[in-house]
Amino acid sequence: MLMLSQTHRIVEALLFSAQEPLTQSQAELCLEDSVALEEIIEEINAYYEREKMPIWVQKVAQGYRIMTREEYEPWIRRLYQNRGNVKLSKPALETLSIVAYKQPITRSEIDAIRGVSTYLKTLLEKNLIETIGRQEGPGRPLLYGTTSHFLKYFGLNSLHDLPKLKEIEEVMNVEISEINND
Numbered sequence: 001m002l003m004l005s006q007t008h009r010i011v012e013a014l015l016f017s018a019q020e021p022l023t024q025s026q027a028e029l030c031l032e033d034s035v036a037l038e039e040i041i042e043e044i045n046a047y048y049e050r051e052k053m054p055i056w057v058q059k060v061a062q063g064y065r066i067m068t069r070e071e072y073e074p075w076i077r078r079l080y081q082n083r084g085n086v087k088l089s090k091p092a093l094e095t096l097s098i099v100a101y102k103q104p105i106t107r108s109e110i111d112a113i114r115g116v117s118t119y120l121k122t123l124l125e126k127n128l129i130e131t132i133g134r135q136e137g138p139g140r141p142l143l144y145g146t147t148s149h150f151l152k153y154f155g156l157n158s159l160h161d162l163p164k165l166k167e168i169e170e171v172m173n174v175e176i177s178e179i180n181n182d
Helices: 006-017 024-031 037-050 070-080 090-102 107-114 120-125 148-153 165-181
Strands: 055-060 063-068 129-134 142-146
Touching: 006 024, 006 037, 006 063, 024 037, 037 055, 063 070, 090 107, 090 120, 090 142, 107 142, 120 129
Parallel strands: none
Antiparallel strands: 055 063, 129 142
């Protein structure tokens, strides 16, 4: 395929204009036809790669989103460095990681792991976590889990894409040893 077909260009336009990841059902609704979205995305990505485009289409949160390639990150960072973004303190990030890896989890379970009060309110306000039910038992405490916004924010398709705890430990050990050697 040298050029993108009309269907490919329509899907590309939908991807550019969508505020949320484009899903299979949304694409079919817009095209009024059954489409092999995954195959179309693969062909669009092959075209972008062949033409050395600075963008590509990534599967995120059960849909697809246009992303910029990593090598353009320094320029994009400069563009956004003065803009407000979701900024989380270290304790809030720790709380978020506990929820992500242990969900569903109660406030008391988070407190037991962290040893201090949690930052659940902040994470709820930023729509990174949500209440997903109540635990059976005394007091029926609320259970917390991550949201689809969490997946989009961190560029994940599902929670299975989170790095394994062992991988994080290895990276942290390398960074700590590098700091100690300085």
